[in-house]
Each structure stands twice: as C-alpha cells, then as structure tokens.
Amino acid sequence: xxxxxxxxxxxxxxxxxxxxxxxxxxxxxxxxxxxxxxxxxxxxxxxxxxxxxxxxxxxxxxxxxxxxxxxxxxxxxxxxxxxxxxxxxxxxxxxxxxxxxxxxxxxxxxxxxxxxx
Numbered sequence: 001x002x003x004x005x006x007x008x009x010x011x012x013x014x015x016x017x018x019x020x021x022x023x024x025x026x027x028x029x030x031x032x033x034x035x036x037x038x039x040x041x042x043x044x045x046x047x048x049x050x051x052x053x054x055x056x057x058x059x060x061x062x063x064x065x066x067x068x069x070x071x072x073x074x075x076x077x078x079x080x081x082x083x084x085x086x087x088x089x090x091x092x093x094x095x096x097x098x099x100x101x102x103x104x105x106x107x108x109x110x111x112x113x114x115x116x117x
Contacts, residue, residue, distance in 0.1 A: 007040045013065040014046050017091050027053050045081045092100040
C-alpha cells in the first residue's frame with residue numbers, strides 16, 4: 001500500500017472518531033473547531049480536544065487503521081500522548097472490520113461506576 005493511501009485510511013478513522021465524540025458531547029468538530037483531527041505526522045494525540053471538550057470526554061485519543069497490529073507499541077504511544085486529567089484511549093481498525101477500543105482496565109471500570117450512578 002502506498003504511504004498516501006495508508007495516511008488516508010488513518011485520516012478517515014480519525015475523522016470518524018471526531019464525529020463520534022462530537023455526537024456524544026454536542027461540540028462541533030472540524031478544522032478550527034473544539035474537536036479536530038490532528039494532521040498526519042504532527043506530535044500529540046490524533047484527536048485534538050479543547051479543554052471544554054476534555055471536561056466531558058476526558059480521553060487522549062490515539063487512532064490506528066492498519067492491517068498488522070502492534071498493540072503494545074500503540075498503547076505506549078497513547079500513554080506518552082496522554083494529557084493531565086485524561087485517560088488514554090486507543091481506537092483500532094482493520095479493513096472490512098469494525099473499529100475497536102482499547103483502554104486501561106481501571107479507567108474502564110471507573111467509567112462504568114460513573115455511568116451506573
């Protein structure tokens with residue numbers, strides 16, 4: 001696969017995640033919006049969230065749309081991009097399959113406890 005095609009796949013997943021977060025939080029997404037897809041090759045999380053969004057969606061999001069998965073390395077990257085006050089969240093996808101999420105188990109159960117309240 002060409003590098004440009006691989007980047008397009010990654011961008012598509014990032015934009016899908018932005019749309020999902022926007023629908024959940026009610027904040028707009030897009031260029032210069034509170035939720036945006038970070039350009040390929042830039043440092044930081046793949047989905048940029050302004051502080052008001054992070055208050056209702058406290059996650060540092062890393063997206064990977066690849067056929068070969070390197071989950072431990074991706075988790076390390078997600079943790080390294082984690083912002084104070086957020087939990088890391090890894091969204092992974094393969095061709096012709098639905099996206100899946102990976103996150104810290106303690107954070108997952110904490111989230112479920114909050115939802116149950």
